[in-house]
Amino acid sequence: MPAVPAARAENDADRVAHLRRFEILDSLPEGAYDDIVALASQLCGAPIALISLVDAERQWFKARVGLEAQETPRDLAFCDHALLRPDAVFTIPDAHADPRFADNPLVTGPPHIRFYAGAPILVEGGLPMGTVCVIDTQPRLLAPAQAAALQALARQTAALLALRAHTRLAQQQAAELAKTSAEAQRERQRSAELLDLVLRGGNLGLWDIHVPSSVWTANARELEMLGHAADGAGPSTTDWRTLIHPDDWPQVRAALQAHLGGAAPAFQCEHRMRHRAGHWIWVQSHAVVVDRSADGQPLRVVGTHRDVTRRKEAEAEIELAHARLQQLSTTDALTGVGNRRHFDDCLAREWARSARTHQPLALLMIDIDHFKLYNDRYGHPAGDDCLRRVAELITACARRGGEIVARYGGEEFAVLLPGTPIDGARAVAQRCLQALRDGAIEHLASPTDGVVSLSIGVAVRVAGKSIEPKALTDAADAALYEAKRGGRDRLAVGTAG
Numbered sequence: 438m439p440a441v442p443a444a445r446a447e448n449d450a451d452r453v454a455h456l457r458r459f460e461i462l463d464s465l466p467e468g469a470y471d472d473i474v475a476l477a478s479q480l481c482g483a484p485i486a487l488i489s490l491v492d493a494e495r496q497w498f499k500a501r502v503g504l505e506a507q508e509t510p511r512d513l514a515f516c517d518h519a520l521l522r523p524d525a526v527f528t529i530p531d532a533h534a535d536p537r538f539a540d541n542p543l544v545t546g547p548p549h550i551r552f553y554a555g556a557p558i559l560v561e562g563g564l565p566m567g568t569v570c571v572i573d574t575q576p577r578l579l580a581p582a583q584a585a586a587l588q589a590l591a592r593q594t595a596a597l598l599a600l601r602a603h604t605r606l607a608q609q610q611a612a613e614l615a616k617t618s619a620e621a622q623r624e625r626q627r628s629a630e631l632l633d634l635v636l637r638g639g640n641l642g643l644w645d646i647h648v649p650s651s652v653w654t655a656n657a658r659e660l661e662m663l664g665h666a667a668d669g670a671g672p673s674t675t676d677w678r679t680l681i682h683p684d685d686w687p688q689v690r691a692a693l694q695a696h697l698g699g700a701a702p703a704f705q706c707e708h709r710m711r712h713r714a715g716h717w718i719w720v721q722s723h724a725v726v727v728d729r730s731a732d733g734q735p736l737r738v739v740g741t742h743r744d745v746t747r748r749k750e751a752e753a754e755i756e757l758a759h760a761r762l763q764q765l766s767t768t769d770a771l772t773g774v775g776n777r778r779h780f781d782d783c784l785a786r787e788w789a790r791s792a793r794t795h796q797p798l799a800l801l802m803i804d805i806d807h808f809k810l811y812n813d814r815y816g817h818p819a820g821d822d823c824l825r826r827v828a829e830l831i832t833a834c835a836r837r838g839g840e841i842v843a844r845y846g847g848e849e850f851a852v853l854l855p856g857t858p859i860d861g862a863r864a865v866a867q868r869c870l871q872a873l874r875d876g877a878i879e880h881l882a883s884p885t886d887g888v889v890s891l892s893i894g895v896a897v898r899v900a901g902k903s904i905e906p907k908a909l910t911d912a913a914d915a916a917l918y919e920a921k922r923g924g925r926d927r928l929a930v931g932t933a934g
């Protein structure tokens with residue numbers, strides 16, 4: 438008659454799943470479990486003692502004494518029967534006399550079981566995982582104290598399983614924590630790399646000011662920008678204010694105070710900073726308050742600096758070029774005094790001023806006498822030299838400041854005298870005539886004294902609603918004509934319009 442397998446409990450699948458969660462099946466031997474079977478064998482005086490865990494189709498021995506086999510099929514397992522009465526010690530006093538086991542190969546063959554007693558190992562929730570059991574080759578019984586000891590050892594085994602579960606959970610949590618913290622570390626690293634990339638890509642130095650102490654710290658790029666070693670050896674001062682150009686300090690302070698006081702969302706400004714080599718570099722500065730005290734006082738400001746020295750230099754060059762261009766566009770190339778365009782602009786401007794202030798505006802129209810004859814006699818290049826010299830002499834006569842000397846036409850000059858009444862204008866004209874006489878530029882072809890002379894028309898007007906600037910130029914032209922007609926080397930004053 439074959440062995441009679443135990444009936445399966447309804448929750449057997451749950452039980453097996455629970456057992457497998459301990460991940461103990463097929464694990465290596467462990468001292469704590471070995472101790473339990475050694476104790477069971479000794480306390481019960483049995484040659485064989487096992488911790489048998491009942492898997493789906495086998496029983497596997499976590500610890501054993503007196504038996505070679507590591508596992509047996511579940512159908513042959515005495516322990517499987519013990520699971521049906523979880524609260525009691527399952528005992529077979531004599532397997533030969535029990536029809537369920539008499540033909541069991543473990544009874545008829547090695548290890549020749551006659552006696553079996555198994556205490557179920559009950560884990561949390563009351564599910565039996567297997568038994569702590571003792572086996573003898575002789576029929577017998579357990580004393581009540583031995584049965585109680587076997588149950589105590591089964592509880593110890595359950596406690597070991599619970600401990601194993603807790604340990605594994607703790608290990609898993611520790612591993613997850615380590616993973617999370619490694620991920621957080623990696624994330625921090627990535628952020629730092631990204632920030633570095635942004636700072637490098639934008640060529641930005643990073644700085645940090647502790648506001649109450651004004652102590653300044655900076656990253657490697659900032660230090661490098663200021664000429665210090667990137668290894669962190671910064672400027673000898675920790676007070677950032679001493680690094681700022683004194684001329685720029687008021688502007689920096691105002692921008693900073695606007696932000697610290699809440700009037701501006703950020704501190705932004707361009708200013709110069711001291712380079713270690715002694716020169717100044719231009720930086721574009723951006724910063725924000727990142728920490729405030731409980732009462733709202735700024736504690737920490739973090740910002741960036743971009744070196745904009747090259748841009749600033751380029752801007753200065755462009756400005757200079759622009760100024761040069763501006764000057765070129767208003768200057769007569771031959772004589773260096775203002776050109777006609779400049780004169781026209783100045784006349785319009787001064788006319789408007791005269792209209793506002795009711796101050797007189799005087800104009801001298803100055804023409805070189807017999808200049809055609811000069812060119813004819815001395816040649817055109819000498820004529821050019823003569824024009825330059827005359828321009829110099831006239832400019833020297835208009836020395837009050839505010840006067841405008843311009844080349845009006847070929848050998849004709851104009852001097853505009855803002856705020857000058859007729860007497861003053863006449864005096865300037867006289868000085869010009871005298872300067873030419875004193876200058877004594879040889880002009881042997883001139884019927885007038887053998888030196889270059891001038892004819893000057895003088896006119897003065899106060900601008901008004903019904904009078905145009907042309908009135909002034911026409912009057913000066915008419916006066917000039919009078920001077921020519923009167924014999925040259927003289928001035929004539931235009932009549933008041």
Ligand SMILES: Nc1nc2c(ncn2[C@@H]2O[C@H](COP(=O)(O)OP(=O)(O)OP(=O)(O)O)[C@@H](O)[C@H]2O)c(=O)[nH]1
Nearest residue numbers: 804805806807808809810812817818820821847848
């Ligand atoms: N060398 C030189 N000559 C110039 C320049 N611009 C105008 N002239 C000459 O100046 C002369 C002006 O001659 P005119 O207008 O006849 O008058 P003028 O000979 O000075 O005689 P008056 O004005 O009547 O005294 C002309 O021969 C022009 O060629 C210049 O830039 N350089």
